Amino acid sequence: MRNVHFLSTLVAVLFFVGCKSTYLVGGNRSITYSVNADLPADTSIVNYYTPFKTAMEGEMNREIGFSEKFLNKSRTEPEFLIGNFFADALLEIGKKVDPTVEISFSTKGGIRSELKKGPVTVGSLFELMPFENTITILEMKGSDLLILANFIANTGGQPIGGFVMTIKNNQVANLMLNGKTIDPEKSYKLVTYDYLANGGDNVKGLNNPLNRINTPILVREGLIEYVEQLTKENKKINTQLDGRITIIQ
Known part of the structure; x- marks a missing residue:
């Protein structure tokens, strides 16, 4: 990966140095200045940050993969394409840290964007997970996993990987991991x-x-590496709806 972690900081820096705000503190007097498009930019600052801005835009626009379909986001469906993609990627990232990881979990609210059909760029994955969240591995009792499953059921489904569940009346009707029920x-x-x-x-x-x-692994950095690895293996993103979460009446 090339300078992705550095770019996280650079985005914030450019936001501040790119502002055209000017203000003056004069003793106890407060002076208000209008900040708008008519205020001239400070050319010394612009000249300083322009090379960094150009480098950042070049990295953000770098194509690292290809999606064969539009991966949609949904707040109401129990299973949706960008959720499955995210959960599957999260599971693979986790297995690189610990090969015995079996399950991945996210929430609908944590996935911030959709993924267009066609070329996938570094920037598109920044939009998908713009936060500084880091990968965490939890070893948990089956009884706690059942509590999590009930949370998932009560909230109408959340992005999951590695297990399959059926929901009825906002409760877990069936939960299977590798063809077996969860042992508390x-x-x-x-x-x-x-x-x-x-x-x-x-x-x-x-x-x-x-x-x-x-772990110190930023989720978006893991996502970028995941897509890059697919490309190295001559694979495209081809996420499917596979029935991992189903709501029955």
């Missing part, structure tokens, strides 16, 4: 990101893990 006394390893592991989005079931691994 057994331990399982799940990959998510720190915001959710810390209780974000009011997620239930993740707050009492048997073990927790906090």
Whole structure:
């Protein structure tokens, strides 16, 4: 990966140095200046940041993969394409950290954009996950995994990978992992990101893990590497709706 972590900081820096705001503190006097398009830019600042801006735009526009279809986002459907893509990528990222990881979990609200059909750029994955969230591995009891499953069911489905569930009346009707039901006394390893592991989005079931691994891997950096690896293997993104979450009447 080329300078992706550096660009995260650069985006914020350019925002501030690119502003045209001018103000003056004069003792106890307050002076208000109008900030609008008529205010001339400071050419010394513009000349300073322009090379960085050009480099950033070049990296953001760099094509790293190809999606064979439009990956949509949904707040109402239990399963949707960008959710499946994100969960599958998260699972592969987690397995690189710990090959025994079996499950991935995210929330609908954590996925911030859709993915267009066609070339996939670094910038499109920044839009998908713009936050500084990092990959987290949780080892948890089956009883806590069932609590998480009930949260997923009660909220109408969330992006998951590695297991299959059926929801009825906002409750778990069936939950299978590798063709087997969840054993409340057994331990399982799940990959998510720190915001959710810390209780974000009011997620239930993740707050009492048997073990927790906090990694420095930014989720979007993992996504970029995941897509780049697909391209190296001459594969395109071809995410499907596979029935991993189903709501029955």
